[in-house]
Amino acid sequence: MNEILRGVAEAVRLIATGDPALREIVLLSLRVSGTALLLSTVTGVPLGALLGLSRFSGRRLVTAVLYTGMGFPPVVVGLSVYLMLSRSGPLGQLDWPLVPTLFAPAAMVIAQSIISFPLVAGFTMAAVMGVDPQLRRQIESLGATRVQNALTVLSEARVGVLVSIIAGFGSIISEVGAVMMVGGNIEHRTRVLTTAIVLETRKGNFDLAMAMGAILLSLAFLTNLAVLLFQGRMFDR
Amino acid sequence: MSEPVYRLQEVTKDYDGRRVLQVDHLDIFQGEILALVGPSGAGKSTLLRMLNFLEPPTSGQIRFLDSEFGPGRPAPLPLRRKVTTVFQRPMLLNRSVWANVIYGLRLRGHSNSAHLVQATLEQMRLEDLSRQRARTLSGGEAQRVALARAMILRPEVLLLDEPTANLDPYNVGLIEENVKRLNRELGATLVLVTHNVFQARRMAHRVALLLEGRLVEVNQVDAFFQSPRDPRTAAFVRGEMVY
Numbered sequence: 001m002n003e004i005l006r007g008v009a010e011a012v013r014l015i016a017t018g019d020p021a022l023r024e025i026v027l028l029s030l031r032v033s034g035t036a037l038l039l040s041t042v043t044g045v046p047l048g049a050l051l052g053l054s055r056f057s058g059r060r061l062v063t064a065v066l067y068t069g070m071g072f073p074p075v076v077v078g079l080s081v082y083l084m085l086s087r088s089g090p091l092g093q094l095d096w097p098l099v100p101t102l103f104a105p106a107a108m109v110i111a112q113s114i115i116s117f118p119l120v121a122g123f124t125m126a127a128v129m130g131v132d133p134q135l136r137r138q139i140e141s142l143g144a145t146r147v148q149n150a151l152t153v154l155s156e157a158r159v160g161v162l163v164s165i166i167a168g169f170g171s172i173i174s175e176v177g178a179v180m181m182v183g184g185n186i187e188h189r190t191r192v193l194t195t196a197i198v199l200e201t202r203k204g205n206f207d208l209a210m211a212m213g214a215i216l217l218s219l220a221f222l223t224n225l226a227v228l229l230f231q232g233r234m235f236d237r
Numbered sequence: 238m239s240e241p242v243y244r245l246q247e248v249t250k251d252y253d254g255r256r257v258l259q260v261d262h263l264d265i266f267q268g269e270i271l272a273l274v275g276p277s278g279a280g281k282s283t284l285l286r287m288l289n290f291l292e293p294p295t296s297g298q299i300r301f302l303d304s305e306f307g308p309g310r311p312a313p314l315p316l317r318r319k320v321t322t323v324f325q326r327p328m329l330l331n332r333s334v335w336a337n338v339i340y341g342l343r344l345r346g347h348s349n350s351a352h353l354v355q356a357t358l359e360q361m362r363l364e365d366l367s368r369q370r371a372r373t374l375s376g377g378e379a380q381r382v383a384l385a386r387a388m389i390l391r392p393e394v395l396l397l398d399e400p401t402a403n404l405d406p407y408n409v410g411l412i413e414e415n416v417k418r419l420n421r422e423l424g425a426t427l428v429l430v431t432h433n434v435f436q437a438r439r440m441a442h443r444v445a446l447l448l449e450g451r452l453v454e455v456n457q458v459d460a461f462f463q464s465p466r467d468p469r470t471a472a473f474v475r476g477e478m479v480y
Contacts, residue, residue, distance in 0.1 A: 137328075140291055
């Protein structure tokens with residue numbers, strides 16, 4: 001109990017003093033997870049909409065793969081990305097400038113994108129399928145093109161789509177296995193909040209670990225709050 | 238009689254191999270109000286969906302204006318936009334009344350239509366509700382919004398699928414009045430699906446009876462009710478047909 005209280009006090013102190021090391025870690029965490037979420041949103045939302053709105057051969061197979069992906073253990077994703085990007089891996093040995101190297105933020109972004117993408121796409125698909133088919137028919141009857149129809153349905157399913165993005169964010173801001181494996185927890189380079197918490201715990205610095213845990217929770221809370229406020233401002237009109 | 242807007246020839250519709258509609262021939266004329274009556278499951282709504290090009294026929298041809306459509310030949314967008322449907326359930330978007338009414342215009346790229354929206358809202362006596370979220374409306378108000386959303390498009394053909402089912406007399410009167418005005422003042426062609434034979438009699442120029450997916454009789458409204466050609470029509474008009 002004492003560790004928890006001291007951790008919270010330490011968190012307040014670190015934030016109040018603007019600790020530069022902490023700021024660096026927080027900013028990298030947000031940059032990596034934010035970029036990964038952006039990538040998974042711009043690919044996952046359209047795929048989810050496509051799966052929810054259309055029928056084509058292979059749709060069930062794609063859906064099954066997506067559902068399986070929703071349960072991917074981050075450490076397995078990290079291992080897969082590690083093997084792909086390592087010097088002897090299929091992508092690593094290409095030595096192309098666009099292929100990120102291991103132990104760099106870009107590799108962490110790729111791993112986190114793979115973790116969050118199935119969640120964003122899968123929950124978007126479910127949200128879109130939840131829109132009344134009769135409403136889709138009404139939209140078509142009012143003269144919508146297929147793209148206009150899809151955008152209107154996405155707008156009607158906006159709460160579910162936002163939940164999919166929040167779920168995607170939650171899955172990556174808090175994961176440690178993948179970023180540890182492909183990032184390596186290198187100080188000033190790939191250290192993010194979760195890997196720093198693991199490190200400080202191993203060193204016995206429970207106050208600092210708790211402080212960063214509290215900051216991580218606060219970040220997740222504030223991000224979700226911001227999304228919900230955005231939802232209210234944008235859509236409750 | 239004016240030119241037919243629609244000409245249906247040998248049109249059929251099957252679902253999972255089961256034939257639900259077979260119309261050998263049907264003309265729907267410019268500027269008329271045609272009521273489709275018949276028991277549930279007779280194929281009225283299926284026919285309406287095909288007239289709105291929401292579903293293609295399984296076989297046969299639908300001639301709309303100067304173009305022909307059939308299986309594998311969907312209607313192009315400009316022609317589709319000449320027709321719209323008001324369904325039995327209002328099916329409003331989760332937005333304000335105003336946003337619902339302007340929705341179809343925005344699809345067509347008309348963003349500066351505030352005056353038209355205002356006039357339509359006043360016509361449907363919805364002006365006090367314009368900022369209200371559509372999903373908080375009563376059934377009658379919601380159906381008036383659905384009708385306003387369709388009417389503002391000035392469609393050449395308006396299809397109405399039981400638009401006043403379960404509504405109170407005030408809303409029924411208001412909707413019927415505005416539908417008739419659309420027909421009278423703008424010359425819109427209306428096809429009205431209704432279970433209510435009294436409404437068919439009040440509204441329609443011609444009435445068509447559908448039974449088990451087939452057209453039994455299409456006749457002028459007075460003849461349909463007073464001197465029907467087919468004994469099944471006579472039974473339906475007398476209310477002897479149980480459904």
